[in-house]
Amino acid sequence: TPGTYPTDLFIYYPSRFKAEDPRLPAMILFHPGGKAARYLKRHMVAAESAGLILISCGTFRNTGTIGVNPQEVKFLARFKEVFNHIVTNLKFDKKRLFMGGTSGGAFRAFHYTAWVDWPWAGVYSNVGWLGGQLYYELDYADNMRVAIVNGSNDFAANAVIERDSKVLYKHNSEIGIIAFEGGHQVPPPKTQLKAFNWLLSPEDSKEE
Numbered sequence: 001t002p003g004t005y006p007t008d009l010f011i012y013y014p015s016r017f018k019a020e021d022p023r024l025p026a027m028i029l030f031h032p033g034g035k036a037a038r039y040l041k042r043h044m045v046a047a048e049s050a051g052l053i054l055i056s057c058g059t060f061r062n063t064g065t066i067g068v069n070p071q072e073v074k075f076l077a078r079f080k081e082v083f084n085h086i087v088t089n090l091k092f093d094k095k096r097l098f099m100g101g102t103s104g105g106a107f108r109a110f111h112y113t114a115w116v117d118w119p120w121a122g123v124y125s126n127v128g129w130l131g132g133q134l135y136y137e138l139d140y141a142d143n144m145r146v147a148i149v150n151g152s153n154d155f156a157a158n159a160v161i162e163r164d165s166k167v168l169y170k171h172n173s174e175i176g177i178i179a180f181e182g183g184h185q186v187p188p189p190k191t192q193l194k195a196f197n198w199l200l201s202p203e204d205s206k207e208e
Contacts, residue, residue: 001085005078008058010040011090014048022091025200026053027098027124028083030105034061039102039186046192050200053092057082062104065134075108076115083116098199100124102186107131114138122146122173122199127157127184130164144173147195151182 001007017024027047031039040056047054059078063071087094098121099109106128113120115138122145130136146168150157165175176198180191187195 001082003081005081007078007082008036010037010056012040012044012047012054014051014053016051017053019091023093024051024053025096025098025121026055026092027100028086029054029056030060030101030108032062032102032104034059042186043192045189046196049193050196052196055086055090060108079112080116095119096121098122098124100126101128102126103128103184110140111135111138113141113144120144124195124199125149126186127151127154129157129160130167136167140168140171142171145199146173146175147178147199148175149178149180149187149191149195151185152179153183157184
């Protein structure tokens, strides 16, 4: 991207995408270790079936406590610039823009729905969380669909589902809890597709 914070964007367009008919939904993804290309590839099969455009952001990675340390202040400024580039230059359904990520990537996605003004459609939270009491009073986007996708053996992520859900319910979010066999990891494509289809709602996308 151009500007003060040049950032790699890796984009996947499903086969049903037509440049002259930009009505497909899109999801901005964050990987906790900044491995944006690899992360995009891990979700391409499910995105193809769901008809979902993926936009995976490079550079962003876990730094500690989001919104507190200097690196996170710079990351927020970076995302605001990158986000402006995305909504200005990429073609997708602006009313169905989601964010998501794994672990700290989901942590980031949740917080950016509070700090970046947009009618966010929802969040794909894979083994993620809001971050505890420090973040419960953030002004998260209203009326989101939130897919919580956790491994059955990820005891830390599963332990906060009830507390995080109470916070999100205050913002009129709908929450779907989708489990898969495993731990703190990216779910298999079949589970990803189930999450994507739930986010898009049954009338917008069906499993293929």
